[in-house]
Amino acid sequence: MTQSIKVGVLNDMADIADLKDGDPGPGDVTGWLEREIEAVRKSGRLSAPVEFVHAYGLGLPSGTAEAVERAYRQLADAGVGLIVGPAIGDNALVATPLAEELRIPTINWAGAERARGRYMFHHQVGSHEDESLVMARHMAALGCRRLGVVYDISPIGTRHLKYLQDEANILGIAIVATEGISPLADDASEEAGKVLPAQPDGFVYLGLGLSAPGVAAALTGAEWKGPRIMNTAGLRGYHGSFAKACDGWFYIDMHSDSNRTLQAVMAELSAPRQQALAIAKGHDIGRLVAEGLARAKDFSREGVRVGLEQIKWLPAAEGEEGTLLGFGIQDRGALHGRYLVVRQWMNGETVEVTSQP
Structure with missing residues (x-):
C-alpha cells in the first residue's frame, strides 16, 4: 500500500x-x-x-x-x-x-x-453510564445507604445522575437530596448547604470537575466527615492543586497498578x-x-x-x-473488561482501592 x-x-x-x-x-x-x-x-x-x-x-x-x-x-x-x-x-x-x-x-x-x-x-x-454504576457499588460496599449528590447542570452531570439513581435503586440505596451546579462554579456552599440537611451518609459529585474543588471546600467548611466520591472528574488531581483540594475523595480512574x-x-x-x-x-x-x-x-x-x-x-x-x-x-x-478503577487522593498521591464486585 x-x-x-x-x-x-x-x-x-x-x-x-x-x-x-x-x-x-x-x-x-x-x-x-x-x-x-x-x-x-x-x-x-x-x-x-x-x-x-x-x-x-x-x-x-x-x-x-x-x-x-x-x-x-x-x-x-x-x-x-x-x-x-x-x-x-x-x-x-x-x-x-x-x-x-x-x-x-x-x-x-x-x-x-x-x-x-x-x-x-x-x-x-x-463513561457517563459505567462510572455511576461503579460509584454506587463502591459506596454500597462502604455501607452507605443515604447519598447526597451535587451534579453539574450539563449533559455529563445529568447523565451520570440518571445512571447513579438507577443503580442506587437496585442496591437499595436512597438518594436523599440532589442539587445542580454550574459546571464553571468555584463556590458550592449554597448547593452543599441544601444537600447536607437531608443527612446523607455518603456524598457524590458528578461532572466535569471544574466545580469539584468548590464542592469539596463546602463539605470541609461544614465539617462533614462521611465518605465522598466523584466520577473521572477526579483525574484533574494529576494537575495543579486539585488533589490537595479534594484530599480524601474516592474517584474513578483509568489505570491500575496491576x-x-x-x-x-x-x-x-x-x-x-x-x-x-x-x-x-x-x-x-x-x-x-x-x-x-x-x-x-x-x-x-x-x-x-x-x-x-x-x-x-x-x-x-x-x-x-x-x-x-x-x-x-x-x-x-x-x-x-474492568477498565474503570476506584482510586483515592491521599496527601497529594493517588492510591488504588481494592476493586469491588
Missing part, C-alpha cells in the same frame, strides 16, 4: 488563538499516535506516509459547541481519512452527527457512550508513576489508530472504518490487568 493518509487531530480543550507558536495545546496525543504508528511501521505492517492535521475548537463547558463543529469541518475539508477527538463528552456528542453526516471514521476519547455510531468510535476515557502492559510501557520509558494515567491513555489511543491504519485494506474513509473494526483482543494499558482493546462490526466501545 503506497498511498498516504491524513489523520486529523481535533483538540476541543484549546483555542488556537491562545496557543504559543509550536505549542500543541493541552491534552495533545499526537506524540502517542506517532509512537504507535512507528511501532507498526517497524513491524512491516504499514509503509505508507501518515500526515497529521490539527484543528482547534475550544468546546464546552468553557467554549462553544459551534467551535467544535467548526474544527471538525475544517479537518473534513482538509481531506483527512480519520479524526482523533474530541476529548470531552459534551463535545463528542456534538461531533457524532458530523461523523455520520460526513462519513469520516472518528475516535473520540471521552466519556459519552452515546457518542457512538457507524463512523464514530469511542475510546472510553471514563496492569502489566502499562508497567512494561512505563519501564520502557523510565517514566515516574505520576505519569501512569497519561501513559495508559496515550498508549491505548495511539494503538487504536496505528492498528486501524495497519489493518485497513486502503486508506479511503471506508477502508479505515473497516480497519478499525478489525482490531480485536489487544491488551490495554488502561484498566485492571486483563482489560482488552478493540472494536467490532457493531461494537464501537474500545475498552472491554
Whole structure:
C-alpha cells in the first residue's frame, strides 16, 4: 500500500488563538499516535506516509459547541481519512452527527457512550453510564445507604445522575437530596448547604470537575466527615492543586497498578508513576489508530472504518490487568473488561482501592 493518509487531530480543550507558536495545546496525543504508528511501521505492517492535521475548537463547558463543529469541518475539508477527538463528552456528542453526516471514521476519547455510531468510535476515557454504576457499588460496599449528590447542570452531570439513581435503586440505596451546579462554579456552599440537611451518609459529585474543588471546600467548611466520591472528574488531581483540594475523595480512574502492559510501557520509558494515567491513555489511543491504519485494506474513509473494526483482543494499558482493546462490526466501545478503577487522593498521591464486585 503506497498511498498516504491524513489523520486529523481535533483538540476541543484549546483555542488556537491562545496557543504559543509550536505549542500543541493541552491534552495533545499526537506524540502517542506517532509512537504507535512507528511501532507498526517497524513491524512491516504499514509503509505508507501518515500526515497529521490539527484543528482547534475550544468546546464546552468553557467554549462553544459551534467551535467544535467548526474544527471538525475544517479537518473534513482538509481531506483527512480519520479524526482523533474530541476529548470531552459534551463535545463528542456534538461531533457524532458530523461523523455520520460526513462519513469520516472518528475516535473520540471521552466519556459519552452515546457518542457512538457507524463512523464514530469511542475510546472510553471514563463513561457517563459505567462510572455511576461503579460509584454506587463502591459506596454500597462502604455501607452507605443515604447519598447526597451535587451534579453539574450539563449533559455529563445529568447523565451520570440518571445512571447513579438507577443503580442506587437496585442496591437499595436512597438518594436523599440532589442539587445542580454550574459546571464553571468555584463556590458550592449554597448547593452543599441544601444537600447536607437531608443527612446523607455518603456524598457524590458528578461532572466535569471544574466545580469539584468548590464542592469539596463546602463539605470541609461544614465539617462533614462521611465518605465522598466523584466520577473521572477526579483525574484533574494529576494537575495543579486539585488533589490537595479534594484530599480524601474516592474517584474513578483509568489505570491500575496491576496492569502489566502499562508497567512494561512505563519501564520502557523510565517514566515516574505520576505519569501512569497519561501513559495508559496515550498508549491505548495511539494503538487504536496505528492498528486501524495497519489493518485497513486502503486508506479511503471506508477502508479505515473497516480497519478499525478489525482490531480485536489487544491488551490495554488502561484498566485492571486483563482489560482488552478493540472494536467490532457493531461494537464501537474500545475498552472491554474492568477498565474503570476506584482510586483515592491521599496527601497529594493517588492510591488504588481494592476493586469491588
